[in-house]
Amino acid sequence: MDITFPEHTNALVSERPQADVFLFNSNSNLVRTNGIRQRISIPLLSNTFHQEVQAVFQREQAQGRCNPIVVGAIPFDMNQPAQLVVPEWHERVKPLDRTFSSFVDKDFIHHASEQSFAPSHTEFLDIIEQALSSFENSPLKKVVLSKILKLTLDRKVDVPRLLSNIMAQNPSAYHFSVPLKNSVLIGASPELLLRKQGNKIFSNPLAGSAKRLDNLDADRQAAKTLANSAKDQYEHRLVVDAIRAALLPVVESLGERKESSIIATPTMWHLSTDIEATLPAINPPSMFDLIKQIHPTPAMCGTPTVSAQQHIAALEPHQRGFFSGLVGWCDAEGNGEWAIAIRCAEVSGNKVTLFAGAGVVPDSNPESEWLETSAKMRTMLNAFGIKEDVI
Ligand SMILES: C=C(O[C@@H]1C=C(C(=O)O)C=C[C@H]1O)C(=O)O
Structure with missing residues (x-):
């Protein structure tokens, strides 16, 4: 059957070569790139990262490009190599019209022939129990534990069509498609780590979740229960406390603390808070300085950070890679936008890995955290048109 996409998404679908195409779309900016002119593949925490970024921008400017751009992905663990590039070509335009939800591609359907979780259901309950027992005898207050779901699909995934479907199904998300070495990282994140526009910065952390329900009354009740x-x-x-505390020493002024509100994605309710700050006019921190200052937040890692990182390393059987890291872009003037890489999948041919995590605090219930992580995976399962109950 012929599928008619709105003009703008059609343009995305026709972009080739697919392997080099990067896309990041928010309600502020749509950034698309093609090709690679320079790479930055060292960890953000490496001593030479700052000089490397400066050198890359200077080389671009020396060749007459006045405001070059760096795009890509930063892993959860900033000791691991980032995957950033200066593209051959880029465009930054006003975001796409966000009313294209009627263009969901109902014929885009996949079936999973193989599926496996890591950790398994029993192992996941066990690592949550271990985290719960740590609250009694360590400084740990919160730790985010995750699982992955590996799927083999009945056919190779058409990545541009998947991207169009993600955008149509999740019109208000941060959409991204980032080419990695042997795969594409693709998703619809609801969470903004950082947007920088001139001397203003914005962050929109989420934490606290409930699954959306089909019945309208029950769905509203789920939101109310979450709020209370x-x-x-x-x-x-x-x-929120951790992000505000991390920003305080490097900003000129921090906006007033706001009440949390409830936001909805098509599959989840979340508690959400906007954070705004103004940077000093003299020697402001760069985008990457700010990222290093606040990532990983307790929404992805836990608190205190080092204790939570140690628990994640000890308890999770898989490597997170770019999951719960960042995807986005930054220009030579220091503006840019970085979303948190959640509600995403790594796609390679017909092999797909989905990721999801949940914050564990002393009152957490292991089975509820399992169900929450499964509900979070529904965003990507819906994008692939996987109807059967794989989770
Ligand atoms: C880690 C994920 O989500 C994060 C964890 C949340 C929570 O624990 O309530 C909510 C939103 C995100 O900050 C994920 O989607 O995989």
Whole structure:
């Protein structure tokens, strides 16, 4: 059957060669790139990262490009290599019209012939129990534990068509498609780590979640229960407090603390808080300085950070890679936008890996965290048109 996409998404679908195409779309900017002129593949925490970025921008400017751009992905663990590039070509335009949800591609359907979780259901419950027992005898207050789902699909995934479907199904998300070495990282994240425009910065952390329900009344009740949940508000507050505390020493002024609100994705409710700050006019921190200052937040890692990182390394059987890291772009003037790489998948041919995590605090229930992570995977399962209950 012929599929008619709106003009703009059609343009995305026709972009080739696919392997080099990067896309990041938010309600502020649509950035698309093609080709690679320079790479930055060292860890953000490496001593030479700052000089390397400066050198890359200077080389571009020396060749007459006045405001070059760096795009790509930063892993959860900033000791691991980033995958950033200066593209051959880029365009930064006003975001796409966000009313294209009627263009969901109903014929885009996949079936999974093989599936496996890591950790398995039993192992996941066990690592949550281990985290819960750590709260009693360590400084740990919150740790985010994740699982992956590996799927073999009945056919090779058409990545541009997948991207169009993700955008249509999740019109208000941060959409991204990032070419990695042997795969594409693709997703619809609801969470903004950082947007920088001149001397203003914005962050929109989420934490505290409930699954959306089909029945309207039950769905509204789920949102109300989340808003009134002391456990979720605590989990959320830890994130907001940590980001504000990390920004305080490097900003000129931090906006007033706002109340949390509830936001909806098509599959989840979340507690959400906007954070705004103004940077000093003299010697402001760069985009990457700010990222190093606040990533990984307790929404992706936990708190205190080092203790949570140690628990994740000890308890999770898989490597997160870019999951719960960052995807986005930054220009030589220091503007840019970085979303958190969640509600995403790594796609390679017909092999797909989905990721999801959940914040564990003393009041967490292991089975509820399992169900929450499964519900978060529905965003990508829907994008692939996987109807059967693989989770
Ligand atoms: C880690 C994920 O989501 C994060 C964890 C949340 C939570 O624990 O309530 C909510 C939103 C995100 O900050 C994910 O989607 O995989």
